[in-house]
Amino acid sequence: MPIALISDIHANLLALKAVLADIEKREITRVVCLGDIVGYGPNPVECLDLVMQSCEWALMGNHDFAVMYEPTSFNTSAEQAAFWTRRQFELEPDPALQRKRWEFLGNLLIRQKTEGAMWVHASPRRPINEYIFPDDVMTSPSKMQSIFDRTDGRCFCGHTHVPGVFTDEPDFYPPADLGGTHTFSDTEKVIVNPGSVGQPRDRDPRASYAILNEDSVEFIRTEYDVQAVADQITEIYDLNDFLGHRLIEGR
Numbered sequence: 001m002p003i004a005l006i007s008d009i010h011a012n013l014l015a016l017k018a019v020l021a022d023i024e025k026r027e028i029t030r031v032v033c034l035g036d037i038v039g040y041g042p043n044p045v046e047c048l049d050l051v052m053q054s055c056e057w058a059l060m061g062n063h064d065f066a067v068m069y070e071p072t073s074f075n076t077s078a079e080q081a082a083f084w085t086r087r088q089f090e091l092e093p094d095p096a097l098q099r100k101r102w103e104f105l106g107n108l109l110i111r112q113k114t115e116g117a118m119w120v121h122a123s124p125r126r127p128i129n130e131y132i133f134p135d136d137v138m139t140s141p142s143k144m145q146s147i148f149d150r151t152d153g154r155c156f157c158g159h160t161h162v163p164g165v166f167t168d169e170p171d172f173y174p175p176a177d178l179g180g181t182h183t184f185s186d187t188e189k190v191i192v193n194p195g196s197v198g199q200p201r202d203r204d205p206r207a208s209y210a211i212l213n214e215d216s217v218e219f220i221r222t223e224y225d226v227q228a229v230a231d232q233i234t235e236i237y238d239l240n241d242f243l244g245h246r247l248i249e250g251r
Helices: 013-025 044-054 062-068 076-090 095-106 141-148 226-234 242-249
Strands: 003-006 030-033 111-114 117-120 154-156 164-167 171-173 181-183 190-193 207-212 216-222
Touching: 003 013, 013 044, 013 207, 013 216, 013 226, 044 076, 044 095, 062 076, 062 095, 076 095, 076 242, 226 242
Parallel strands: 003 030, 117 154, 154 190
Antiparallel strands: 003 207, 111 117, 164 171, 164 190, 181 216, 207 216
């Protein structure tokens, strides 16, 4: 049974709804989230509620951690967004609903091992906050070796907002180089990033997610009203306008 992989929603409700609608149209019933449900975007509460409703399980991203606990090593705009997001949860007048949301955030998984794979938000070494950049295969081969030493076969992660497949050669293949689909080999180690639902950073503003089949992974892009979300962000004083502008450019 295929599994839809979503990650890095970043409180972008229109993008999340578009992706979930596309998943439903494909008659895929299993959805998992690789973290960063909140942060940066204008609809954190609604996105959390939708993930609670739609996903089998979800992982703890660094922005989820920042809202639940404290933002550490964040730039100013990310830190402001984290504190603003926390206030949105605190404004819920229903104590039971507020508690339900906080408990869900606090119980997000740090890592998951299932379906014969490892699942983390960031990396197998540091599951919440280590970036695995495409350039690392050229500039940091020792880092890549150390990361692959901690995987047995397949690993799925988000965090960089850039979709693609890392192999232990090491190498990185964006979806365009793969024809949109990567077929797994029994002998290779791979790390798959489905890209970002709510804040893509590969110069393509469309929402990104992936579909995991038994022997392959397919990368999907979905249109949504990017400008409408950018406008929502600029209307919120505590969210930096840049967070809206970058959505339009996919960066």
